[in-house]
Amino acid sequence: MKLNTREIVLAWLTGVVVLFVGTYALCEPIWNDMQRVRADMEELQSDVDTERRLVQLGPRWDEKLDGILAGLPRHAPTFDVTASLLREIEAQASAQGYRLSERRADSEEVHSDYSELDISCLGSSSLNGIVGFLYDLRSKTAMMEVKQLRIEKDKFDYRVRVTINCVYGRDGQAPSTGGPQT
Numbered sequence: 333m334k335l336n337t338r339e340i341v342l343a344w345l346t347g348v349v350v351l352f353v354g355t356y357a358l359c360e361p362i363w364n365d366m367q368r369v370r371a372d373m374e375e376l377q378s379d380v381d382t383e384r385r386l387v388q389l390g391p392r393w394d395e396k397l398d399g400i401l402a403g404l405p406r407h408a409p410t411f412d413v414t415a416s417l418l419r420e421i422e423a424q425a426s427a428q429g430y431r432l433s434e435r436r437a438d439s440e441e442v443h444s445d446y447s448e449l450d451i452s453c454l455g456s457s458s459l460n461g462i463v464g465f466l467y468d469l470r471s472k473t474a475m476m477e478v479k480q481l482r483i484e485k486d487k488f489d490y491r492v493r494v495t496i497n498c499v500y501g502r503d504g505q506a507p508s509t510g511g512p513q514t
Contacts, residue, residue, distance in 0.1 A: 401445050405473055406501040414440070416473045417451060417498055424468060425453070429461035430492070442502070449498045450479060456489040466494070474500035 335343075407413055414437045425432050434454040441448040457465070462483065469476050480495040 400475075401501070404446055404475060404499060404501040405471075406503055407473070409502050409504050413447075413473060413498075413500060414449060417449065417471060420471050420473060421451060421453065421469075421496065424470075425455065425465050428457070428464035428468065430457040430465040431455050446499050446501050449474070449500075451496045451498060452493065453496065454491070454493050456486060456491050459490060462490055462492050469496065471498070474498035 418435055418437060422432055422435065432453055432455040434452075436452045438450040438452070466478060466481075469478065475498070477497050478494060479497040480493075482493040484491045
């Protein structure tokens with residue numbers, strides 16, 4: 333059987349097309365996996381660069397933390413900080429018209445450099461009283477911040493549940509030098 337030129341060319345073209353289709357079918361999943369791996373590597377490199385920058389900023393943050401810890405009010409180990417803070421919070425609340433119906437202090441958490449105490453308050457007030465109380469929240473006994481706030485509208489007033497985080501030092505605790513201790 334003799335093949336003419338046209339049939340030979342068509343056979344070659346069919347072979348080339350089958351070869352390309354087979355190669356594509358076999359290599360496409362591998363190519364997609366390589367693209368995915370490349371994207372993951374770029375993301376990981378970005379994470380490594382970010383963490384490297386954060387590590388370089390470590391001494392600056394340690395210095396700021398040391399400044400904050402040095403500025404914390406310090407108390408004798410026998411001083412009842414809880415009672416003092418509860419009195420201060422009640423005085424500030426009544427000065428702003430925020431009527432406290434419940435106050436509860438959690439147990440004191442002692443860390444190496446500072447102590448921490450959460451105080452939960454439940455009360456009612458007008459919106460101006462709530463804003464005034466939260467805005468003027470400060471103490472000579474501890475550094476305070478609002479940890480959690482929940483406000484519900486009552487008929488005439490707002491019912492407010494607020495958790496205040498209080499941080500202070502004890503005389504037995506030495507302020508840190510140079511970041512976290514291991």
